[in-house]
Amino acid sequence: MFDNIDRTDIEQLGEFGLIEYLTKAVELTQPSTIKGIGDDAAVLDFSGQKMLVSTDLLLEGIHFDLRYVPLKHLGYKAVQVNLSDIYAMNGKASQITFSIGLSSKFPLEAVEEIYEGALIACKKYGVDLIGGDTSASAQGLVISVTSIGYAEEAKIAYRSAAQEGDLLCVSGDLGGAYVGLQLLEREKQIFLENPNIQPDLEGKDYIVERQLKPDARKDIVELFEAYDIKPNAMIDVSDGLASEILHICKASGVGCKLYEEKIPIDPMTYETAREFGLDPTVCALNGGEDYELLFTIPQDQYDKVKNQLDITIIGYITEQNAGCEMISKSGNVHPIKAQGWNAFSKEK
């Protein structure tokens, strides 16, 4: 049916390019729309608090592989991933909708497991499941989540608000989810070749959990409140540190310096990356799916963050013309490049 129209390959554009391309004709007309497309969540004004909305689509064979992702974990992760976008606005998540499309290969008990995982996540984060849609699917499993939250207007952290001189900070540690995925992929291959061999994940709990059961950083948003820290710009690390840094810099019209030696990497991530012949720094920069929070704060808030165990200062914001650069452990300067995680390039 597309014979008579020109073809442009979506793959060439990449996900962000496609979104940019498709949404350029979008007009905002509602007075209640403060911020539409272009950040982790949309901001709506319903008097008093600002409401935050974010949505994600998770598709079998693209975002997950049912051969090694337990269904309960999948439901849990689908919610986490989406709540993470609300926290990345410095907001409080309050509700989600959860939709599933599933083929007849799934028995009821399987769908129940997915829901159970979703509800465990809801309970843990104090979020209400308020709606959704459930449908047959002609092919694979489809999950769509929309999360809703709120924040005081003055506290909302857009990705466009980084200022020259800001400290660049990140929560937790990076690269673990990606290295965990390598481990699961390896065990899947071994299992496919010989189903009698049990997966060997012993002692690797942390990184396997980083991949299968990531936790959105609600606690960091609470820490900000407790210590009266106001991040200028913030984004969650879903596509890898490099990609997220570039998002903040591009949106804010600034540059940055990132210190390789400061990037927080868990020892198990480091060690396992080495086992796979991977550079741990590259895993942190380009791996993605860590769902940590990357943010910038004014220098005068340095005293408030310097002793927080779960926050690391990894660099600082510069003027735009200085570019986005990483200073390596050996002192060399490299431009930061986004490899990110491109769903479109994963198609076979």
Next chain:
Amino acid sequence: MFDNIDRTDIEQLGEFGLIEYLTKAVELTQPSTIKGIGDDAAVLDFSGQKMLVSTDLLLEGIHFDLRYVPLKHLGYKAVQVNLSDIYAMNGKASQITFSIGLSSKFPLEAVEEIYEGALIACKKYGVDLIGGDTSASAQGLVISVTSIGYAEEAKIAYRSAAQEGDLLCVSGDLGGAYVGLQLLEREKQIFLENPNIQPDLEGKDYIVERQLKPDARKDIVELFEAYDIKPNAMIDVSDGLASEILHICKASGVGCKLYEEKIPIDPMTYETAREFGLDPTVCALNGGEDYELLFTIPQDQYDKVKNQLDITIIGYITEQNAGCEMISKSGNVHPIKAQGWNAFSKEK
């Protein structure tokens, strides 16, 4: 991977049974959640106006067939279907999120067409597109829409608020979308057998459009406001009149009398149904996808609706023990049964 757990067939439950089953463990804990699962949209309290949220998943091969649904119409319809849920709460739609998952068989121009259709719908209804997700899909086309709206608390029409003695009313006419689908299916078969034969849809514009380009009844909600009509209960007709009536009666704990002769059916719908050997009343009762509004109003508002050209009084609400019954044209009494449109029974 499901070998070691008991199997229960989802098909046996049907869509509503599945939702009921899966959501029974859902707990609401947020003070801002006024109404979660169980109506056309969720109601949230963000001070002042109540916010309305609804979400839908549309899957290729289940909800649409790309062999006869033009992509622009698909984008348009995906938005309409979802906005319809906000209007069915007597609310005003204000924002949507629009997510697409698509396989590599789609060129950029195709995705653009879908978006274009969605944006035409947004423009027509004065709704902002505020977010979404775009992803590769390993299989078919996936569309997920979440719509957001608002209403004064006193005006919200839940499906559970029908009162004994209420008049049962419906907007527009029914059965057209279903008969239009039969027509498109027939032409598809002819085309598959001989691609040189052009589709013969001449003079059938109205019902083809009812199927491909339905319009959510924002105008009816505006009419309610203009004439100070407050429906007690309301629902949109997505699964067929019979199914929707039973939803209202079950949720409200009431019965009803429906008069077959009062059911509004367009002459073209009637005539074409006959051509296909179908009973036009059955098409209205069980066809679905009309996206008209079905609602109940107190008898003292009769004067306000009796002269509205686009509203038909089709029956009245009784006490629960009287059951849900249709009085046929010949005066026979039949219990109303939900055939509805069951996505799960459509799987092959």
